[in-house]
Amino acid sequence: MSAGSAIDLPTWRHRHLLDVDRLTWPELETLMAVADRFATATADPATKLDVLRGVNVTILFYEASTRTRVSFEIAAKKLGADVVSVTATGSSVTKGESLIDTVRTLEATGTRMLVMRHATSGAPYLVPAIFGGNVINGGDGWHAHPTQALLDLYTLREALPAPVGSEAGSKAGPGAEAAWSLRGRKVAIVGDLLHSRVARSNLWTLTAAGADVWACGPSTLLRGFEAWAATGAGGRHFTATSDVDAAIRDADAVMTLRIQKERMAGGLLPSLREYAATYGITRERLRGAKPDVLVMHPGPMNEGVEIAPDVAEGPGSLITSQVHNGIAIRMAVLALLDAAGPVA
Amino acid sequence: MTDLDLSRVWLVDPGRGREGPAELVVRRGVIRAIRWLRGPEAEGIDDRGIVVAPAFVDLHAHLREPGNEAAETIASGLLAAAHGGFGWVGAMPNTTPAVDTPGSLELLDRRVLDAGQDLPPGEGTPGVLAWGAVTVSRAGEQLAPLAELAGAGVVGFSEDGAPVRSAAILRSALAYAGMLGLPIVDHPEDHGLTEGAEANEGLVATVLGLKGWPAAGEVAAVARDIAILEDVVRDVPAARLHLTHLSVAGSFELVRAARARGLPVTCDVTPHHLALSDEWLAGARRWAWEALDEAGRRRDPWVDGALVAEPYDTATKVNPPLRSPEDARACRMALRDGTADAIATDHAPHAAIDKAVEFGLAANGITGIETALGVVLAAVDAGELTLARAIALLTVGPRRVLGSSLGPDRIGVGQLAELVVFDRSTTWQVSPGTLRSLGKNSPLLGRALAGRVLLVLHLGRVAYQDGGGAER
Ligand SMILES: [Zn+2]
Numbered sequence: 141m142s143a144g145s146a147i148d149l150p151t152w153r154h155r156h157l158l159d160v161d162r163l164t165w166p167e168l169e170t171l172m173a174v175a176d177r178f179a180t181a182t183a184d185p186a187t188k189l190d191v192l193r194g195v196n197v198t199i200l201f202y203e204a205s206t207r208t209r210v211s212f213e214i215a216a217k218k219l220g221a222d223v224v225s226v227t228a229t230g231s232s233v234t235k236g237e238s239l240i241d242t243v244r245t246l247e248a249t250g251t252r253m254l255v256m257r258h259a260t261s262g263a264p265y266l267v268p269a270i271f272g273g274n275v276i277n278g279g280d281g282w283h284a285h286p287t288q289a290l291l292d293l294y295t296l297r298e299a300l301p302a303p304v305g306s307e308a309g310s311k312a313g314p315g316a317e318a319a320w321s322l323r324g325r326k327v328a329i330v331g332d333l334l335h336s337r338v339a340r341s342n343l344w345t346l347t348a349a350g351a352d353v354w355a356c357g358p359s360t361l362l363r364g365f366e367a368w369a370a371t372g373a374g375g376r377h378f379t380a381t382s383d384v385d386a387a388i389r390d391a392d393a394v395m396t397l398r399i400q401k402e403r404m405a406g407g408l409l410p411s412l413r414e415y416a417a418t419y420g421i422t423r424e425r426l427r428g429a430k431p432d433v434l435v436m437h438p439g440p441m442n443e444g445v446e447i448a449p450d451v452a453e454g455p456g457s458l459i460t461s462q463v464h465n466g467i468a469i470r471m472a473v474l475a476l477l478d479a480a481g482p483v484a
Numbered sequence: 485m486t487d488l489d490l491s492r493v494w495l496v497d498p499g500r501g502r503e504g505p506a507e508l509v510v511r512r513g514v515i516r517a518i519r520w521l522r523g524p525e526a527e528g529i530d531d532r533g534i535v536v537a538p539a540f541v542d543l544h545a546h547l548r549e550p551g552n553e554a555a556e557t558i559a560s561g562l563l564a565a566a567h568g569g570f571g572w573v574g575a576m577p578n579t580t581p582a583v584d585t586p587g588s589l590e591l592l593d594r595r596v597l598d599a600g601q602d603l604p605p606g607e608g609t610p611g612v613l614a615w616g617a618v619t620v621s622r623a624g625e626q627l628a629p630l631a632e633l634a635g636a637g638v639v640g641f642s643e644d645g646a647p648v649r650s651a652a653i654l655r656s657a658l659a660y661a662g663m664l665g666l667p668i669v670d671h672p673e674d675h676g677l678t679e680g681a682e683a684n685e686g687l688v689a690t691v692l693g694l695k696g697w698p699a700a701g702e703v704a705a706v707a708r709d710i711a712i713l714e715d716v717v718r719d720v721p722a723a724r725l726h727l728t729h730l731s732v733a734g735s736f737e738l739v740r741a742a743r744a745r746g747l748p749v750t751c752d753v754t755p756h757h758l759a760l761s762d763e764w765l766a767g768a769r770r771w772a773w774e775a776l777d778e779a780g781r782r783r784d785p786w787v788d789g790a791l792v793a794e795p796y797d798t799a800t801k802v803n804p805p806l807r808s809p810e811d812a813r814a815c816r817m818a819l820r821d822g823t824a825d826a827i828a829t830d831h832a833p834h835a836a837i838d839k840a841v842e843f844g845l846a847a848n849g850i851t852g853i854e855t856a857l858g859v860v861l862a863a864v865d866a867g868e869l870t871l872a873r874a875i876a877l878l879t880v881g882p883r884r885v886l887g888s889s890l891g892p893d894r895i896g897v898g899q900l901a902e903l904v905v906f907d908r909s910t911t912w913q914v915s916p917g918t919l920r921s922l923g924k925n926s927p928l929l930g931r932a933l934a935g936r937v938l939l940v941l942h943l944g945r946v947a948y949q950d951g952g953g954a955e956r
Contacts, residue, residue, distance in 0.1 A: 161691075161786070240840055260842040261682070261693040262796030279846070283693030340693055364690030372784030373687055 147177060147191055150376050152476040156275040158264050159284045161374065168348055169320075172294050174472040182471070191475050192221035198251040200242070201278065202258045207439050207463070208278055208287075211250075212255045215470035221253070231470045239263060243271050244255045253474060256280075261337075271286050282335050288438050289341035291469040293349060295461050296393060299434050300325060320386045322351035327352065328387040328429075329392040330419060331397025331446050332361040333380075334408075339397055343368075343378060353378035356387035357397075358419060360408040384419050385428055393458075394432040398445045412445050420449040426456075434458050486513045486606050486946055488939075490905065492529050496522070496537040498876035499894030508536060510901045513606070513944020518897060532908050537875045538895060539571025539610075539940055539947075541905045543669075543752055544644070544728050544828035545853055547612075548574070549595060549933060550927040551580025554835035556922050558595040561853075562609040564831070564921035568854040569904040569937045572890060574613040574828070574882075577622070578645035579956040584617035584628040586636035596800030613639045613886070615669060618657045624649045627656060634664045639886050644667035644728065647705055649675070651712060660717045662723030667750070667885070668878035669726045672705035672735070674802070682844050684805040688762040691786075692795060694843070697805045703734035710742045713749060726885055727751040728857030729830050731804040733814035740823045750827035750885045751818075756850050756927075758815040758868075762808055764800045764927055767791040773866050782809055798846035799841045799927040804830070816868050819877055826881035827874075829853045833923020851923035855914055857906060858933025865934065868877035900944035910936045 150170050154163075163171075181189060195215040201209055209225060216223045228242065239258075243266075246254065252273040258263050261281030268275055279285040297320055304324030327346050333339045333355050346353045355365050359382050369380035381387055388394060403409050426433055434456045435447070441459075443449045452459060488510040495506035495518070505526035509517040514828045521529065542565065548556035556564075558575075565573045575592065577583035582594060592614055600609045614765055616633035620626045630641060648654040648670055661668050678701040684688040685696030697738040706727060713725045730736060730751045742749050761772040768775070770791040775790070777783055785791050800806055818824040832849025839846050852859075860874045869877075880893050892899060916924040940948040 231778055238837075238841055258842065260844040262843040265796045266840075266842065268794075281693050282695075337693060340691070364685070364687070364696065367687055368690050371687060371782070371784065373691055373784055375784070376786075 147181060147189065147475070149174065149475055149479045152480045153481045155477060156268055157473055157477060158275065158277045160286045160289050160341050163345070165348050168290070168293065168345060171290060171469070171472050171476065172297060173296055174476060175468040178471040178475070179468040188220055189221040192216065192219040192478055194449050195221045195252050195478060196250045197221040197223050197253040197255065197474065198246050198256045199223065199278070200228060200246065200257070201226070202228045203279070205257055205279070208257065211463070211466040212278060212470050215467050216474055218467070219471055219474055239266055240270055243267055247271055247273065247292070253478065258409070261438045275479070276473060276477065279337055281337065282340070283337050283460055284341045285337040285438070286341055287466065287470050287473055288338050289345040290473070291462060291466045292342055292395065292436060292438070293345045294469050295436065295458050296322065296327070296434070297466045298461065298465065299458055300392060322346060325392040326354065326358040326390055326394045327395060328356055328391045329395045329397065330356045330384060330387060330421060332399050333357045333365050333397070334361045334363055335400070335403070336397050342395065343376060344374070347376040347378055354387040354391070355380045355382055356382065358382055358409065358415070361403070384425065388425060389428045391429040391433055393436060394421055394426065394429060395436045398438070398440065399442060399446045412442075416445045420446055420448060421451055423450060423454070426451065428429060432456060436462060438462070486739050486901065486944060487511050488901070490536055492521070492905070493534045493536045493905070494531045494727070495895070496513040496535060496872055496875045497895045498538070498880045499892070502844055503531065503549045503872050506536070506860045510941070513900055513941070514896065515897050515899050515901050518895065522913065531871050534905065534907050534938070535871070536903055536905050538576060538879040539902045539942055540569045540667060540857070540878040541545060541572040541890065542829050542831065543569050543574045543826055543882045543885060545573050545575060545831035546578065546833065547575045548833060549579065550591060551752050552835070552920070554614060554715055555838070556833040558592065558612070559599040560922045561831070561833070562596070562599050562612070564919065565610045565853050566717060567920045567937060568939055569857050569906060570610050570853060571904070571940060571942040571947065572611045572613055573853070574615060574639065574642045577615050577617040578643075582622045583614060584620055586629070586632050589614055589616070589633065589636045589638065597788060606946060608941070608942055608947055610942050610947050615640055615642045615644070617641065618643045618648055618668065619653060622646065624653060627653070627660065627916070630657070630660050631664060634666055638666070640667040640669055640726070642671070642728070644669060644671045645671045648880035651708060654709065655712050655716055658713060658723045658725060659720045661791050662716065662720040664954050665722060667724040667726045667887070669728050670705075670709050671729065672702050672709055674701050674704045677701035677704065681805070682801070683765055684762040684807045685763060686808050688766050692766060694765070699732040699734055699807070699811070702730070702732050702804055703738065705731070706735045706738050710738055710749060714742070714745075714749055724748045724887070726752070729754050729804060730818070730824065731756065731757045731807045731815065732811045736814055736818040736823050738846060739818075742884065743823065751823070751826045752826040752882070752885070753815045753819055753824045754830045755805060755827060755852055755856045756802065757804070758819065758827070759811055759859045759863055760806050760927065762806045763790065764806055765795060765797070765947060767793040767795045771862055771866065772809045773863070773868055775809035776813065780813070782942050796843040797927060798841070799845055799850065799925045799929070801843060801846050801848055802850045816863065819869060820873065824877075825885050827856065827877040828882065829856045831921070833921045834925045835922070836924065839925050849925060851919065851921045851925050854919055854921060855926060855933060857935045857937065858912075859928070861908060861935040862933070902936060902943065903939075903941045905939040906935045906937045908935050
């Protein structure tokens with residue numbers, strides 16, 4: 141079943157989505173508004189649009205990630221695109237095929253939009269110079285995970301629709317959308333900031349939305365963020381602290397980050413047990429937050445380490461919404477970049 | 485041989501500590517007359533036009549041959565050096581194989597001769613100063629035949645590309661080389677702190693998600709080296725340590741203190757560490773002194789519009805990494821106050837294939853021997869260095885580090901001409917086409933640099949002559 145190309149897209153000036161650092165607040169609002177329309181248009185799971193009909197989308201992942209890859213695949217298919225997924229394992233690297241060679245081959249075989257995941261920070265920045273189509277960063281090293289930050293923002297907008305001080309009022313109608321922001325809201329990001337592209341991208345988008353952002357983790361995993369917070373690079377002001385109770389106090393939302401076992405080998409953490417005891421997000425710890433605090437996690441989770449199972453499945457958990465909203469946001473990104481056009 | 489009349493030029497003779505309007509006559513490659521001009525004769529001549537100085541000496545360059553001729557050959561490296569105004573080039577021994585025997589030195593000498601072979605009479609190449617490896621195959625385990633290498637003509641020893649890893653080997657090498665009257669050049673880096681590091685630890689690395697390269701990774705190594713030197717000189721007073729490409733404030737503090745105690749330690753700074761900073765990795769392209777405000781505080785390139793290029797340009801990836809603007813300021817301070825003895829280029833050409841990869845996988849290094857003068861003149865234009873000091877750091881400074889016989893320190897009548905002539909009033913465009921080096925890995929591509937080199941004379945022969953408009 142096709143809904144036709146009834147979706148009229150606003151103008152979009154970016155041909156690529158490599159990072160969210162230079163997206164303005166009106167641009168973020170536009171993205172979310174377009175995501176709303178795709179969410180409505182595809183509310184029936186059988187619906188397929190033809191916004192990207194005839195467009196070859198390649199999802200090139202140099203790093204395993206079922207969740208993000210599948211979400212992009214579904215988003216592209218719902219838009220009517222032809223989708224190919226390429227998982228480049230270590231073997232193609234050892235064979236010596238460079239990223240540039242791979243992208244050139246993909247372009248020659250018809251790829252017009254490239255979604256890329258790479259373990260090295262900055263890798264997608266190599267692509268625009270040699271590729272005529274649109275590039276979407278599906279996560280690069282520790283640097284950025286733009287669509288995750290966008291879907292997180294979108295999820296918070298859905299969960300906290302009313303401006304601060306008007307919770308008593310009715311749910312915001314369509315007219316209130318333009319005025320939505322996170323001003324007056326406190327969002328804590330807790331975990332391994334140092335290695336987290338999710339945290340970096342969220343710092344840009346959450347501060348753009350006006351939130352009071354607190355970055356929190358043990359000092360070894362927060363290195364550099366204290367200085368970033370102190371200088372406010374990009375005029376983005378946030379707070380960095382190792383005091384988890386201070387970070388959570390009166391928070392409207394707590395975003396937990398995945399802790400990886402490898403971090404202990406580098407001497408950054410004594411043990412996962414100690415981490416869980418000191419920084420794990422539990423019901424007990426959340427008592428300091430707002431009573432209806434929201435809890436988020438980009439997945440995949442280590443339940444019982446960075447987040448307690450009853451919190452992950454508890455009333456304030458947005459984890460399922462995050463996964464669900466990822467599709468509409470990725471549809472919006474794909475459609476807008478396509479509308480911005482190929483190389484002039 | 486060369487005949488030349490340089491009239492109405494600004495002559496800088498750092499060996500005499502003198503500069504001013506002058507004229508110079510060269511006949512058959514030999515300086516026949518030097519006349520300092522005064523009064524009406526000197527009118528209209530200043531240090532912003534044609535400048536004549538001793539040809540530059542680079543303590544630190546990588547010529548890549550043998551082993552990586554796609555990055556540079558001895559012939560292309562010498563062309564690049566001449567284009568940069570250099571008369572002597574210190575070639576680092578980290579080739580494949582390494583320069584660790586008198587035999588490997590012969591190959592180098594033969595290639596230098598080859599490079600000059602087919603040139604017309606009166607023309608030549610810059611000279612090569614060979615550094616020998618400290619250990620066999622640069623493996624860090626067994627001392628290379630240092631005395632034999634000295635006999636074959638090396639100017640000292642270095643493991644550059646890497647530090648002398650073992651403290652015990654460094655201690656022996658300092659003593660043994662000291663006995664031979666030669667310095668050990670160390671690349672100070674504590675690998676325990678820099679493993680996998682991608683960018684100077686600090687704001688830029690944090691925002692870009694690059695693994696931090698801490699200042700302590702250099703300072704700890706400098707401290708170790710100085711402690712070992714202090715120990716060795718008690719028994720071997722002739723031992724000498726040269727620390728190359730120092731890049732952070734803490735390193736200069738240690739060197740300053742060591743020199744105050746009378747220790748025989750010298751050091752150099754690269755043009756890129758004195759003039760560029762880590763914000764270039766994020767896409768800024770302004771000089772390091774422009775990255776600080778009047779109060780000396782770091783400006784924020786994310787808000788002040790300084791990010792004009794794409795981030796993660798692999799041409800900005802270098803070891804040691806481009807540091808903070810404050811560290812670059814400490815480099816210039818050290819160059820001004822004499823803590824640093826020389827500007828050395830660490831010319832590190834790479835083949836395109838080694839740079840056209842992900843930032844974290846890209847080779848470290850900047851091709852820099854041709855842009856050194858332009859970068860240093862930018863610092864002079866900004867009032868960060870005087871012209872005389874800048875030239876001293878490229879000439880008598882490195883000569884004193886070598887402490888050997890490159891000929892007299894002063895420009896004098898009767899000498900074979902060893903001169904560079906450049907024009908501060910004209911610029912040249914840095915581009916893959918204008919760079920003679922096979923390595924095009926310069927973060928300055930696309931930029932116009934002042935101080936176009938017009939002529940280089942090395943031992944009385946023309947090593948470089950400007951061809952006219954091709955560079956604009
Ligand atoms: Zn080095």
